[in-house]
Amino acid sequence: MQDKGVALVTGANQGIGLQIAKDLAAHGFTVLVGSRNFENGETAAKSIGAAAHAVQLDVTDKGSISAAADRIRKDFGRLDVLVNNAAISNTSKLSGQSVEEYARLTRPSNVSLDEMRAVWETNVFGVLAVYQAMLPLLREAPAARIVNVSSGVGSLTQNANPAYAYRSNFGPVYPASKTALNAVTLAMAIELEATGIKVNAVSPGFTKTNVNNYAGRETVEEGAREAVRVALLGPDGPTGMFTRWENEIIAW
Ligand code: NAP
Numbered sequence: 001m002q003d004k005g006v007a008l009v010t011g012a013n014q015g016i017g018l019q020i021a022k023d024l025a026a027h028g029f030t031v032l033v034g035s036r037n038f039e040n041g042e043t044a045a046k047s048i049g050a051a052a053h054a055v056q057l058d059v060t061d062k063g064s065i066s067a068a069a070d071r072i073r074k075d076f077g078r079l080d081v082l083v084n085n086a087a088i089s090n091t092s093k094l095s096g097q098s099v100e101e102y103a104r105l106t107r108p109s110n111v112s113l114d115e116m117r118a119v120w121e122t123n124v125f126g127v128l129a130v131y132q133a134m135l136p137l138l139r140e141a142p143a144a145r146i147v148n149v150s151s152g153v154g155s156l157t158q159n160a161n162p163a164y165a166y167r168s169n170f171g172p173v174y175p176a177s178k179t180a181l182n183a184v185t186l187a188m189a190i191e192l193e194a195t196g197i198k199v200n201a202v203s204p205g206f207t208k209t210n211v212n213n214y215a216g217r218e219t220v221e222e223g224a225r226e227a228v229r230v231a232l233l234g235p236d237g238p239t240g241m242f243t244r245w246e247n248e249i250i251a252w
Contacts, residue, residue: 154178
């Protein structure tokens, strides 16, 4: 298999991130398995094979992010693909609720601002912090790609439509964190338009993982496939898009 370069996937020790890492390794990348717990990252990397290496990376910890960037430069010398996949749907204080119950407890009128800040810290500011730290390496790559793993539940256009099935669950914590991530994605794409670095947001669909207590319908293989497709886009591929699959565009 031809070496395609180096890909970093955040939150790759389990779920969709682990599957994205597996798939990118199968496509010939050296894959860096970002994990806030290094041992969990090592276990995940071993399950992928020799092309995978664990990198300690907590996206809410500045020191961890800059140490990861330093290690990537020193040990691998390049970064071609960044998949911002790590996210949380709630904090441990409110975990274990159904999606509907969680939505009821986190309306604009009653949401805990601490809960909202904690989720946005990972899902929005964490992505931006990792972007800033990794951008110097990505700019040096011949054709870098950035994929932000978002969610259709963050689409303002969909939620503004009274017929949208998940509309009653739209709230300031997880759904709006993905709306903010979409805005940040578009800003990154605009910033990098002239460089050839493509930045896109993807929605995995409702996938059976820890984030929804395994209530999803899709397998992790199905959940990972759009992020992988967009990570592999050629020079004529789009930038600044929000997609579920090729030609399946989600309105912002
Ligand atoms: P998951 O199995 O819970 O995986 C989330 C990953 O993010 C875990 O590896 C977790 O690490 C990591 N993470 C959380 N906080 C972190 C931090 N501060 N620093 C670094 N890593 C952190 O959930 P998933 O479903 O695979 O989620 C992957 C992505 O898909 C997320 O962006 C999610 O919003 C998105 N998504 C999922 C669905 C779905 O139905 N599953 C639908 C739409 C979008 P730990 O193992 O240490 O907790």
